[in-house]
Amino acid sequence: MASALESSLRAAVETIERLGYRYALIGGIALAQWGVVRATYDVDLKVLAPGGDYAAARKTLRAAFPHAARQAIGRNPFIVAVSIGDVIVDFLLALPGYDELIIERAVRRDLNGWSAWICSAEDLIIQKAVAGREKDWLDVEALLIEQRARLDRAYVSDWLAQFAEALEKPDLVDRYNALVARSTPTH
Numbered sequence: 001m002a003s004a005l006e007s008s009l010r011a012a013v014e015t016i017e018r019l020g021y022r023y024a025l026i027g028g029i030a031l032a033q034w035g036v037v038r039a040t041y042d043v044d045l046k047v048l049a050p051g052g053d054y055a056a057a058r059k060t061l062r063a064a065f066p067h068a069a070r071q072a073i074g075r076n077p078f079i080v081a082v083s084i085g086d087v088i089v090d091f092l093l094a095l096p097g098y099d100e101l102i103i104e105r106a107v108r109r110d111l112n113g114w115s116a117w118i119c120s121a122e123d124l125i126i127q128k129a130v131a132g133r134e135k136d137w138l139d140v141e142a143l144l145i146e147q148r149a150r151l152d153r154a155y156v157s158d159w160l161a162q163f164a165e166a167l168e169k170p171d172l173v174d175r176y177n178a179l180v181a182r183s184t185p186t187h
Helices: 003-018 027-033 054-064 098-104 121-131 134-150 153-166 171-183
Strands: 023-026 042-047 079-084 087-093 107-110 115-118
Touching: 003 023, 003 042, 003 079, 003 087, 023 027, 023 098, 023 121, 027 042, 027 134, 042 098, 054 079, 054 087, 098 121, 121 134, 121 153, 121 171, 134 171, 153 171
Parallel strands: 023 115, 042 087
Antiparallel strands: 023 042, 079 087, 107 115
C-alpha cells in the first residue's frame, strides 16, 4: 500500500476507533486483504452511526476531518467524503439491515504493524456484485478465484438473491453463478 494511502487510512481508522465508531474497511484496500491487488487511490469505510444518529455522525466526522472532498457528487446524507492528506476518504454511513451485518462480520487484520476491521470476502463480493460496474465484476471473479474454497457461497447466494429481487435485477444472480462456474476448477 502506498505510504500516502496508508497514512490517510491509518488517520481515519485511528480517529473513528477513538470516537468509538464501529466500521469495516471496504473497496480496493479490502480487496488486497483478501488476495486481490489492484490500484486504488481512495479509502472506503462503512461506518455505523452510533444510535442511528446520522446527523451527529456526519457532524462528528466533518469536525474530525474538515477538508471536504467530492463536491461534484452532491450532498448524499449517507456519505461523508473528506480529504486526509492527498487521499479521499469516503465514510459510508451504514443503513439498518445488511450494512450493519457487513460491520458485524468484519475481521480484524494486520496492516503493516497496525490493524483495522476489514469487510469479509463474502460481503465484499456482494457489494461489488450489487454495484455492478464492469470493474466490480472483475473484482468478484478475482475474489472467487483467490478465496475459492474459503467462501461461504450459500451466504453470498442468499444475499444476492435478496438484492436481485429487491432491485429487480435477476441477471445479478445469473452473472454471479456464471462467474462461480468459470472460477471453479474442474478436476
